[in-house]
Amino acid sequence: MPEKPPSPEHLRAKPGRKASENAVPxxxxxxxxxxxxxDLVASGDGAAxxxxxxxxxxxPSTVHRLLTALAGHGMVTHDTETxxxxxxxxxFEIGNAFLRFRKLGTISRPFLKQLMEHSGETANIGIEDGGDVVFISQVESHAPMRAFFRPGRRGPIHASGIGKAILSTxxxxxxERLLSRQPLTRFTGKTRDTxxxxxxxxxxxxxxGWSIDDEEHTLGMRxxxxPIFNEYGEAIAGISISGPAVRLPDGTLAAxxxxxxxxxxGVTQAMGGRREDSQKHSA
Incomplete structure (x- = not known):
């Protein structure tokens, strides 16, 4: 167990500090x-x-109180000797997550453009978060009628092409553990709602090897x-194309x-990831 940070009992403000600094903010x-x-702690190699x-x-008492709260969440740590x-x-974990997904967004960009140009439809990248799909990057189709997913938008994992692609891994x-805790909302008559x-x-x-959202969230859209994999063979995201069902009939989907x-x-390989083809999916 790490030792507790020193007590603030004897910490006093330097002369000239305003009393309001110690008021409850x-x-x-x-x-x-x-x-x-x-930010100050992160900018140095250790600060008193x-x-x-x-x-x-x-x-000092205010600083100590805030640092102690941050330490309770693992955001900072205190060396009792120094x-x-x-x-x-x-x-570190939060920063690493940012770098990972920034890397994903940057690396995936040319693949999104190629997909959009090849298919003529909007190409997307999304990640799984808390049982939802969060769209993080997109290259829109040039067609007048097209799919659009604003970056940061959340969608239901069970009624999403990317969501089902990730779940399949x-x-x-x-x-069952994830989805038994939440209702599978029925959006259309085609939603897999059980x-x-x-x-x-x-x-x-x-x-x-790929998923299809067959008008399961929005009628008229397919x-x-x-899935995209990291270096551990874990699916961390998915890449997709979305568009009107009239432009994506069964034959086009198969192609x-x-x-x-x-x-x-391609994105998996560019990120240094690997696909786990031998994954076991039994309960």
Whole structure:
């Protein structure tokens, strides 16, 4: 167990500091000050509390209180021998996630453009987050009638081409654990709104290598998607094309499916990832 940071009982503000600095700040002020401290800690190789107080202009007791709260969330850590505060593991994990998805967005861009040009339809990249799909990048079709997904938009994982593509790489038991806790909302008559229907579809996706959203979220819109893997063989995202059903009949879907899968494999390879073809999906 890590030792607790030193008590603030004997920490005093330097002469000349305003009493208002020690007043209870609003939640927005607390967040603003905490982020300022986090930035100061991250910019050095270890900072003493008094140095952070001087650099931030906050009283030592205020700095200590905020650092202790940040330490409780793993954002900073305290070395009891040197007294230095350094960046914590959780902050590293958050920063690493940003770099990973920024890398994904940058690397995937040429693949999205190629997919859009080849298919004539909007190409997308999305990730799974908390049982949803979050769209992070897109290259729009030039057609007057086209699909559009604003970056940051969330969608239901069970009624999304990308969502089902990612789920197809999970073990069946993991899918059941996730989706048994939430209703499978019915958006159209084609939505896989029960677990047996969805799992049956996912079995087909596993054998085929790509997923189809057949007007399951929006009537008149279809989507093809395939999973993107990291270096551990884990599906971290999916790439897709989406467009009006009238431009994506069954024959076109069958022809474009391997193209979307090849694009997903290309992004995987470009990121240094690897596809786990031998994954076990049984419960």
């Amino acid at each position: 609003s939640s927005v002020q607390v967040l603003d000050r905490s982020l300022k401290l986090l 509390l008094t140095d952070l107080s001087d650099q931030s202009g906050m009283a 007294g230095a505060w350094t960046i914590g593991l959780k902050a 999970w073990e069946t038991a993991a899918i 677990l047996p229907r969805l799992l049956s579809d996912i079995e087909t996706i596993r054998s085929r 989507c093809l998607a395939a 474009l499916g391997p193209v979307v899968k090849a694009a997903a494999d």
